[in-house]
Amino acid sequence: MSLAQRVLLTWIFTLTFLIMLVLKLDGKVHWNWFLIFLPVWIFDGILLLMLLVKMVARCKPGHDPRNGSQDLKKEAWYLASMLLKLGFCLTLCARLEKLTHIKLTFVCIPLWCMLLGSMVELGYNIFPDRREA
Structure with missing residues (x-):
C-alpha cells in the first residue's frame, strides 16, 4: 500500500x-459507544493485519535474521502498543456504556503504558549513539 x-x-x-x-x-444520535468507536477499530484492525503479515514474512525461509533484529523488536513494540490502545478503547467504551464501574484511573492505565513506552522509544530514536555506550 502506497504512502498516499x-x-x-x-x-x-x-x-x-x-x-x-x-x-x-x-446529542443528535443515541448510538452505542461501541458503534461510535467502530472506525477506530476497523482502522486498527487493518493496521494490525498489515503488521502481522509483515512479521510473518520475516519468519519465512531465506530471510536473513541479522539485518532485521531491530526491526522485529520495533514491530513487536508496535503490536504491543496497538493491543494497549485496543484495551483502552474497550474499557473506555464499557465505562461510558455503564457496563462496568471501573474507575477512570484504571481505564487509563493501558493508555499511560502506551504513552510511556512511546516516550522511551522516542528517546532511543533521538539518541541512538548513547544506548550503545
Missing part, C-alpha cells in the same frame, strides 16, 4: 470517527 493510500485511509477513518463522536456528544 495510507494517508487517505487514515484521514477517512479519523474524519468518520470525529463526525460520529461530535454527533454523539451533541
Whole structure:
C-alpha cells in the first residue's frame, strides 16, 4: 500500500470517527459507544493485519535474521502498543456504556503504558549513539 493510500485511509477513518463522536456528544444520535468507536477499530484492525503479515514474512525461509533484529523488536513494540490502545478503547467504551464501574484511573492505565513506552522509544530514536555506550 502506497504512502498516499495510507494517508487517505487514515484521514477517512479519523474524519468518520470525529463526525460520529461530535454527533454523539451533541446529542443528535443515541448510538452505542461501541458503534461510535467502530472506525477506530476497523482502522486498527487493518493496521494490525498489515503488521502481522509483515512479521510473518520475516519468519519465512531465506530471510536473513541479522539485518532485521531491530526491526522485529520495533514491530513487536508496535503490536504491543496497538493491543494497549485496543484495551483502552474497550474499557473506555464499557465505562461510558455503564457496563462496568471501573474507575477512570484504571481505564487509563493501558493508555499511560502506551504513552510511556512511546516516550522511551522516542528517546532511543533521538539518541541512538548513547544506548550503545
